[in-house]
Amino acid sequence: MPVWQRINEEIDDPNFIIISVAEDTGGEAVAGPIFDAANPSYIQIVDEDHLVSSAFHFVNVPSAAWIDETGRIVRIDEGAYAKSYELGEGEQKVQFGTDVYAPIVKDWAEKGADSQYVQSPEAVTASIRQFSVDEQKADAAFRLANLFRSHGKPDKAERYWNLAQQLNPDSINFFRQNLTLSEEGSAGETFRKRRSEYEAQGKDYYRPLDLD
Numbered sequence: 118m119p120v121w122q123r124i125n126e127e128i129d130d131p132n133f134i135i136i137s138v139a140e141d142t143g144g145e146a147v148a149g150p151i152f153d154a155a156n157p158s159y160i161q162i163v164d165e166d167h168l169v170s171s172a173f174h175f176v177n178v179p180s181a182a183w184i185d186e187t188g189r190i191v192r193i194d195e196g197a198y199a200k201s202y203e204l205g206e207g208e209q210k211v212q213f214g215t216d217v218y219a220p221i222v223k224d225w226a227e228k229g230a231d232s233q234y235v236q237s238p239e240a241v242t243a244s245i246r247q248f249s250v251d252e253q254k255a256d257a258a259f260r261l262a263n264l265f266r267s268h269g270k271p272d273k274a275e276r277y278w279n280l281a282q283q284l285n286p287d288s289i290n291f292f293r294q295n296l297t298l299s300e301e302g303s304a305g306e307t308f309r310k311r312r313s314e315y316e317a318q319g320k321d322y323y324r325p326l327d328l329d
Contacts, residue, residue, distance in 0.1 A: 120199040122157045135159035140167045174246040189261040191235045197325030255285035272317040
């Protein structure tokens, strides 16, 4: 968030709006202090049920959609890290993020529809992942798990958490959310192992940036 805050300040255009969504079943109690520490000047939303990921069919965070002044999506479903990062050490080191995404956001903020990075409706449509029946069931199971947890029914919550991940095993969102409830957290060895397995299977952990 501090990086996006800097970018927001650099763009400094009232017609450009960043909406940051924290997808966390812990709600305001968990996500609020993170937002408060970053003190961003852009809009922040806490999404306990991952409704935004469901709407745009994102399988991982952070992901982004660009929406123009007419309400049309002009880019979608790309990793939205604002810079490159390294996590871990030695053989456990993981590199992620990119230094090229922030510049193309700036280009779009400056040039609008004339930006070379604005995609055609056909390209955007082709980038939208289609929901299978099982993936739709997984979303419902995920929300049921959250509901049961909020009502103090951990056994039922666990049952539907597991069902959600069985129905949609490609959802890194579900997997990482579950890890946040563990002592290890969402960026430890279990997560790094899952990421390696995901990439070894040739799956898109993040969609490659299409800059053509």
